[in-house]
Amino acid sequence: MNDDILVGGHISRQFDQELDEIRSRVLKMGGLVEAQLDKTLDALRSGDSSGITDVEKLDRKVNKLEMQIDEECTQILAKRQPAAGDLRMIIATTKSVRDLERIGDEAERVAHMVRHVLDNGAAPKSYSGLLALGEEVKELLHDTLNTYARMETRSAVKNMRKDQDVDDEYARVLMHLIEFMKTDPDHIAGALDVMWAARSLERIGDHCINICENVIYLVEGEDVRHTKLSRIKKQLS
Amino acid sequence: MNDKATRLAQTLKRRHAAERRFQWYGRLSVAFGVACVLFLFTDIISKGYGAFTQTYIDIEVTFDYETLGLTPDSTETDVKAASFNSLFRNTVRAQYPEVTDRRKQRTLYGLYTTDAPIMLRDMVLRDPSVLGTTQQLTIVADDDIDTYYKHSFGQDLGEGGVIGRVNPQQIALVQQLHDQGRIHKKFNTILFTNGDSRDPELAGIKGAIIGSLLTLLVTLMLSFPIAVATAIYLEEFAPKNRLTEFIEVNINNLAAVPSVIFGLLGLAIFINFFGLPRSVPLVGGLVLTLMTLPTIIISSRASIKAVPPSIREAALGMGASKVQMVMHHVLPLAMPGMLTGTIIGMAQALGETAPLLMIGMVAFIVETPAAITDAATVLPVQIYLWADSPERAFVEKTSAAIMILLAFLIFMNSTAVWLRKRLERRW
Amino acid sequence: MAENSKQTMNDTYETTGIPLLKDSKLSVRNVDVFYGDKQAIFDVNLDIGKNQVISMIGPSGCGKSTFLRCLNRMNDTIDICNVTGEIKLEDQNIYDRSIDVVELRARVGMVFQKPNPFPKSIYENVAYGARIHGLTDNKLELDELVESSLKRCGLWKEVKERLLEPATGLSGGQQQRLCIARAIAVNPEVILMDEPCSALDPIATATVEELIHELSQNFTICIVTHSMQQAARVSQRTAYFHLGKLIEVNDTSVVFTNPKHQLTEEYITGRIG
Numbered sequence: 006m007n008d009d010i011l012v013g014g015h016i017s018r019q020f021d022q023e024l025d026e027i028r029s030r031v032l033k034m035g036g037l038v039e040a041q042l043d044k045t046l047d048a049l050r051s052g053d054s055s056g057i058t059d060v061e062k063l064d065r066k067v068n069k070l071e072m073q074i075d076e077e078c079t080q081i082l083a084k085r086q087p088a089a090g091d092l093r094m095i096i097a098t099t100k101s102v103r104d105l106e107r108i109g110d111e112a113e114r115v116a117h118m119v120r121h122v123l124d125n126g127a128a129p130k131s132y133s134g135l136l137a138l139g140e141e142v143k144e145l146l147h148d149t150l151n152t153y154a155r156m157e158t159r160s161a162v163k164n165m166r167k168d169q170d171v172d173d174e175y176a177r178v179l180m181h182l183i184e185f186m187k188t189d190p191d192h193i194a195g196a197l198d199v200m201w202a203a204r205s206l207e208r209i210g211d212h213c214i215n216i217c218e219n220v221i222y223l224v225e226g227e228d229v230r231h232t233k234l235s236r237i238k239k240q241l242s
Numbered sequence: 243m244n245d246k247a248t249r250l251a252q253t254l255k256r257r258h259a260a261e262r263r264f265q266w267y268g269r270l271s272v273a274f275g276v277a278c279v280l281f282l283f284t285d286i287i288s289k290g291y292g293a294f295t296q297t298y299i300d301i302e303v304t305f306d307y308e309t310l311g312l313t314p315d316s317t318e319t320d321v322k323a324a325s326f327n328s329l330f331r332n333t334v335r336a337q338y339p340e341v342t343d344r345r346k347q348r349t350l351y352g353l354y355t356t357d358a359p360i361m362l363r364d365m366v367l368r369d370p371s372v373l374g375t376t377q378q379l380t381i382v383a384d385d386d387i388d389t390y391y392k393h394s395f396g397q398d399l400g401e402g403g404v405i406g407r408v409n410p411q412q413i414a415l416v417q418q419l420h421d422q423g424r425i426h427k428k429f430n431t432i433l434f435t436n437g438d439s440r441d442p443e444l445a446g447i448k449g450a451i452i453g454s455l456l457t458l459l460v461t462l463m464l465s466f467p468i469a470v471a472t473a474i475y476l477e478e479f480a481p482k483n484r485l486t487e488f489i490e491v492n493i494n495n496l497a498a499v500p501s502v503i504f505g506l507l508g509l510a511i512f513i514n515f516f517g518l519p520r521s522v523p524l525v526g527g528l529v530l531t532l533m534t535l536p537t538i539i540i541s542s543r544a545s546i547k548a549v550p551p552s553i554r555e556a557a558l559g560m561g562a563s564k565v566q567m568v569m570h571h572v573l574p575l576a577m578p579g580m581l582t583g584t585i586i587g588m589a590q591a592l593g594e595t596a597p598l599l600m601i602g603m604v605a606f607i608v609e610t611p612a613a614i615t616d617a618a619t620v621l622p623v624q625i626y627l628w629a630d631s632p633e634r635a636f637v638e639k640t641s642a643a644i645m646i647l648l649a650f651l652i653f654m655n656s657t658a659v660w661l662r663k664r665l666e667r668r669w
Numbered sequence: 670m671a672e673n674s675k676q677t678m679n680d681t682y683e684t685t686g687i688p689l690l691k692d693s694k695l696s697v698r699n700v701d702v703f704y705g706d707k708q709a710i711f712d713v714n715l716d717i718g719k720n721q722v723i724s725m726i727g728p729s730g731c732g733k734s735t736f737l738r739c740l741n742r743m744n745d746t747i748d749i750c751n752v753t754g755e756i757k758l759e760d761q762n763i764y765d766r767s768i769d770v771v772e773l774r775a776r777v778g779m780v781f782q783k784p785n786p787f788p789k790s791i792y793e794n795v796a797y798g799a800r801i802h803g804l805t806d807n808k809l810e811l812d813e814l815v816e817s818s819l820k821r822c823g824l825w826k827e828v829k830e831r832l833l834e835p836a837t838g839l840s841g842g843q844q845q846r847l848c849i850a851r852a853i854a855v856n857p858e859v860i861l862m863d864e865p866c867s868a869l870d871p872i873a874t875a876t877v878e879e880l881i882h883e884l885s886q887n888f889t890i891c892i893v894t895h896s897m898q899q900a901a902r903v904s905q906r907t908a909y910f911h912l913g914k915l916i917e918v919n920d921t922s923v924v925f926t927n928p929k930h931q932l933t934e935e936y937i938t939g940r941i942g
Contacts, residue, residue, distance in 0.1 A: 014940045086898055088925045088937045226927025482748060552785035558746060559781065560798045560851065561774035570797075571787060 020085055027077050027098055034070040034105050035150040037063050041112040042146060042209070045119055046139045049132065054123045060116040067109040074102045093226060097219035101153065104212040104219075108146065111205040111212070115139075118202035122195055132199050134178040135206070141171050142206045142213075149213040158224050158241055161217035165234055171210040178203045286648075290641025296430035296443065297383040297391045299353060299419060303333050303362065304376040312373065321366055326359040349411055353419075355382045355443050382432065383425070385442040385635035391416055391425060407634065433642060437608045438624065442635030445628070447643050449610045453523055453603075453618030454592060454650075460527020460614055461591050465534045466584050472535075473542035473580070478568050497536035504533040505600025513601060520602035524614040529597045534587035541586070545579020546572060578665035585658040589651050595622040621647045682711075685930040686919035688908075690716040694859060694889040695740060700754035702735055702744065702913075709735050713754075713915045715908060717859075722881060722890045724900035724921070727910035728941060733893045736910065737861050740891060741777035742770050758859070775802050778852035782864040784844035786836035786851070791828050794836045794847055795819060798855035818854040822846045822880055842873025846880060853884065860884065862892040866899060878903050897937050901925045909933045 015021050041063045044056045078099045081087060087095055122132060145167050152160045179200065186196045221229050221241070229237045307313060309332055310324040334350050341347055355361075358381050365379075366372060383391065390408045395416060408416075419425040436446030472493075480486045508529030512518045518525050549572050557567040598604070603623055611618035619627070621643060628640040689696075693716035702710035710732045717723050725733040735744065742763060744750040756763050763773050775798070786794050795815040798804070805811040815832070819825040824846050828839070836847055845865060852860055862881070866874040881890060881903045894900050900907050900921065907924040909917045909932070917930040928934045935941045 014935075016939050016941075020939065088897060088901070089928050089934050091938045092926060550785075552781060552783050553787065554746075555743070555779075555781055556785040556787060556848070556851075559741070559743065559774060559779035560801065561771045561855065562797075562801050563771055566801055570801075575788065 015091075017085075020081075020091075023077065023081060023085075024091070024094065027074060027081075027095075030070060030074050030077070031098060031102060031105070032150065032154055034067055034074065034102065035146075035153065037067050037070070038105050038109045038112065039143075039146055039150060041067070041109055041116070042139070042143050045112055045116040046136065046143060048116065048123070049119050049136055049139065052123055054120040057116045057120045060113055064109050064113045067106055071102050071106040075099060089226075090223075093223045097223040101216045101219045104215045108209050108212045111209045115202045115205045118198045118205070122198050122202075125195055125198075132202075134174075134181050135199055135203055138171070138174045138178050138203055138206050141167075141174055142209050145171055145210055145213050149216050152217055152220055156220060156224050158221050161220045162234070162238060162241065164217045165214055165237070168210045168214045169234075171207065175203055175207040175210075286641045286644050290638055290643075290645050292389075292392050293433060293638040293642030294430050295392065295427045296432060297388040298380045298426060298428055299383050300378065300380050300424040300426075301333065301337070301354075302376060303329070303379050305329070305362075305366065305373045307374055310373075314373070318367065321363065321370070324363070326363040326366075330354075330359045330362060346411060349409070350415070352384055353387055353412070353415060355384055356441060357444055358382075380428075382443050385633060387412065387416060388443055389635050389638075391420075392427065395420070433639070437610050438606060438619065438627070439608060442631075442633045442639055445636070445639060447621065447624055447646060449607060450619050450621045450624035450643070451646070452610050453526075453607075454620040456523035456611060456614050456618060457526040457530060457598075457620055458588055458592060460524055461530040461534060462584070462588060464527065464531040465538055465587065468531070469535050469538035469584070469587075470542055470580055472539050473546055474568055474573070476539075477543050477546040478564065478572065493536050493539055497540060500596075501533050501594055502596040502600060504529055505597030507532060508597060509600050519615060519617070521605045521607070521617045521619070522615050523611060523618050523620075525601050526598050526603050526618075526620065527614065529601055530591040530594060533594065533597060534591050537587040537590060538580075538583050541583025542576070542580045545576040545583070548579065549575045578662050581665070582658045582662050585654050585661070589654045589658075592620075592650060592654070593622055593647065595626055598623055599626075621650070682914055682916075684714060684915045685917040685933070686923070688715045688915065688918040690718050692719070693717055694719040694721075694759065695891075696757045697739075698755045698757075700736075700739060700752065700756060702732070702739060703751045703753075704747070705749040709913050710739070711913045715915060715918060717889060717891060718906070719889055720885060720887065721906060722885045722892060722904040723906045723908060724904035725891065725893045725908045725910060726895075726897055726900050726936070727916075728936060729895075731910040732913040733908075733910045734863055736915075737863055737891060737893045740859070740861055741774050741779055743779065745770060771802075775855050776857050777859040777861060778855065778857035780845070780848050780852055780860065780862040780865050783868050784841055784848055786839070786844050786847050788835065788837055790833045791836045791839070791847060792832040794851050795854050798851060802855055804855060814854055818850045819847075821853060821884070822850040823876070824850055840873070842869050842876055845869060845873070845877055849877070849880060849884070853888070857888065859889045859891065862890065864893055864895055867895060874899070897925070909936060911936070 013021050013025070015024075041060050044060050044063070048054050048056050078095050081091075081095055085091070145164060148160060148164050148167065151157075152164055182196050182200050182203070186193050189196075215230075218229050221227060221237070225241060227240055229240065232240070306329070309329045310326065312320055312324050316324075331347075331351055334354070335341070335347060338350055341350060351358075361381065362379075365377075382388075386407045390413070416425060432444060433446045435448055436444055437449035438447075439445040476486060476490065508525060512525045512528050513520055518528075553571050553575065554567055557571050558564075562570065598620060603619055604627065605617060605619065606627070607617050607619050609616070625640055625643045625647065628636045628643060695717040697713055697715045697717075700710060700713045701708060713736060725737060727733045738744045739752050739756060740763075742752075744752060752764060758773070758776065761768065763777075787797065789797075792815055795818050796811050799811060799814055805814055816825060816829075819828060824843060827843060828847075831838075836844065839847060845868075849860075849865075865881075866877050869877065878899065881892065884890060885903075885905075892900070892903065901924075904921050906918060907921045908915060909924065909928075909930070911932050917924065917928060917933045919929065923929070924933060925937060928937060932941070
């Protein structure tokens with residue numbers, strides 16, 4: 006799909022600019038959220054919790070951006086009465102921004118867990134699976150942001166499939182943790198932290214999928230929420 | 243920037259100067275127009291106002307049987323044959339017993355209108371009981387005396403300055419009558435109650451007015467319906483093709499044809515071909531109809547065109563047929579414009595002379611016409627005839643007739659304006 | 670995938686969406702309209718459902734008004750206009766010789782762009798249709814008809830005190846509602862509206878739109894509008910015309926959120942005017 010058809014080409018150049026601005030803000034917000042997750046995973050990987058404060062700082066920026074983008078969307082709704090593609094763009098954006106902000110929150114939550122885990126000197130074994138899950142989620146987030154930037158439905162569907170892998174990975178992590186808790190009941194508290202972190206990572210994956218669904222809605226006008234992947238593929242082909 | 247400002251200032255000066263110049267041109271044109279109209283009006287009014295008064299001379303007449311050669315048993319035929327001339331002359335002579343010279347006696351009779359004996363006879367015919375009695379009468383003065391008394395009497399003008407053909411004897415007589423209080427001026431009803439006459443003091447424009455009204459009536463009855471029907475057909479019903487275009491162009495051309503051509507046309511068709519009588523209002527009306535048709539058609543079409551198409555659409559959209567649309571909506575809205583055009587056309591017809599000369603309406607007609615087939619004359623032709631007459635008194639009569647014609651025209655045009663204001667509806 | 674779902678315009682074309690219905694009030698088949706040599710409408714096929722509001726949108730000069738005027742043969746008044754094809758009003762071809770335009774227009778009423786009340790009284794305006802079609806027998810019936818028509822248009826309360834005053838003294842919105850009252854007084858089956866609100870202020874527009882909504886329960890309404898928001902608000906179906914072709918017909922909800930044709934999308938998002 007040509008980008009210009011989605012944001013450019015209006016008779017009102019100003020409208021084009023406004024839409025373009027919103028889109029670049031969303032991408033910027035995506036970058037910030039991605040950085041949050043990156044820093045969290047870095048801390049986890051290196052066992053150094055000093056980068057966690059950056060995650061919190063980033064979260065404040067993300068929150069601010071969310072409010073800004075929402076305000077701009079409200080203004081466009083009020084002034085331009087967008088229709089069709091433009092309307093879907095605004096709707097999808099407000100929804101996606103909410104998801105991005107949630108992703109930021111989840112990343113921060115993971116960061117807090119990580120700090121807690123590191124500070125308490127938990128057994129690295131308990132969170133080895135977490136790192137793998139995190140990497141997978143990070144990749145999914147990255148792909149999702151690309152999907153959004155390029156407005157590609159094909160990669161959106163691909164991302165949805167990837168989320169199933171994330172879910173599988175999450176299930177594995179849970180299994181591991183349950184095993185771990187059974188064998189090492191002394192570290193149940195730490196394991197629970199890890200479990201919460203894993204859960205948050207899984208939630209990030211879900212938010213990514215929401216964004217992908219929004220992209221499909223934006224481009225195709227089809228609402229694919231609560232629809233099985235096979236049905237979605239059929240609908241889009 | 244500075245350069246721009248100075249340039250602007252320069253051009254601005256020029257532009258303002260041009261504007262002022264233009265305004266002055268306009269003012270001068272308007273002033274010239276107003277001056278012309280004022281000049282025309284003052285000229286006409288100053289010449290013509292005199293015609294609205296008439297000089298009368300009081301005289302005591304004894305309708306004595308003997309002089310008239312009548313008896314109380316005389317019939318109307320006898321009265322008609324009686325010598326009222328002698329009666330009148332005797333009466334006048336009796337008042338000036340010192341005048342014995344025949345020529346001077348003739349001057350005495352000449353103080354009065356030449357029709358004075360006939361007036362006496364008519365009086366007896368109207369009321370035979372005056373016979374044998376003495377009546378105090380007021381008789382119209384002769385036109386020369388009238389002109390002199392109205393314009394020069396009482397002023398020491400010398401021989402050359404006197405208006406009217408009067409000799410010293412007449413001046414002395416008028417002075418004498420004046421001293422006796424027997425000569426006086428009154429409002430000239432004769433002007434409005436008499437037809438044309440060779441004698442200016444007896445000439446009136448009643449015949450011409452009635453003639454004009456009858457002619458206009460014929461014109462109106464014919465041209466209005468024909469023009470309105472033509473306009474409606476051409477605007478609303480006719481297909482837009484070459485034929486209708488050709489007709490349109492020709493209607494516009496007809497409006498520009500000199501009116502005398504219509505007179506020739508009328509002469510050829512109505513009088514020579516159809517054998518209608520000459521100089522009658524019917525033929526005059528027919529000719530003027532031909533002349534005013536294009537004017538009325540053009541103004542009617544313009545006012546039909548001015549009816550907004552939205553009204554037509556509304557009517558058609560409601561399911562009105564085309565005729566209903568025209569009759570219910572277009573015509574009522576276009577009517578003020580049509581009437582205005584018609585009145586202007588009528589005013590044009592009222593002032594028209596040339597085509598009427600062609601069909602013989604220039605004849606000298608004394609009788610007031612009673613029907614559209616009676617010989618008649620019309621106001622502008624009457625003016626033309628009087629302007630051509632040698633008698634000095636006809637000068638002021640001419641101006642008076644012009645004033646009356648102008649009054650009619652102004653009245654008709656104000657009616658047009660009033661109608662437009664009154665009937666005009668906003669949509 | 671995305672590219673395929675949006676069609677572009679070719680010389681022979683097919684209307685996108687759902688132009689035809691199972692049962693319809695008006696059905697238009699293969700209609701071409703010519704102004705002299707110039708073709709204004711190309712092969713339009715469209716069904717208009719009973720008691721539905723359908724709106725026609727499209728850029729200026731796209732033929733939507735011309736098409737609307739075919740539906741009650743208002744184009745007949747233009748000499749050079751020639752309509753071919755078939756337009757059926759309940760199984761009767763309105764271009765059939767046996768159909769009298771006067772009768773047709775009593776069945777298919779029309780409301781115009783500029784409020785155009787007759788320069789007569791309010792009463793006479795509403796009564797006019799009934800008078801020329803002879804719909805009422807006596808003055809009482811006519812009075813009732815005028816009252817009920819005005820009531821249906823929500824105008825009765827505003828004008829009942831001044832029925833005999835000139836209609837031109839009403840405000841623009843009132844005039845337009847009067848024109849609608851005048852149209853429904855002859856109880857037509859279909860009402861055509863040619864940009865009925867384009868000369869009105871937003872408040873008057875809202876009242877007329879509300880009226881259209883109420884009337885749609887009893888009348889089939891076709892409305893041509895320049896305001897896409899208006900089309901979105903008042904109609905159940907929307908037809909998009911472009912250069913004389915009927916590009917897309919769909920449920921209004923679809924057209925305004927997810928139009929299927931590229932041109933429709935471009936028009937309603939303000940990319941072509």
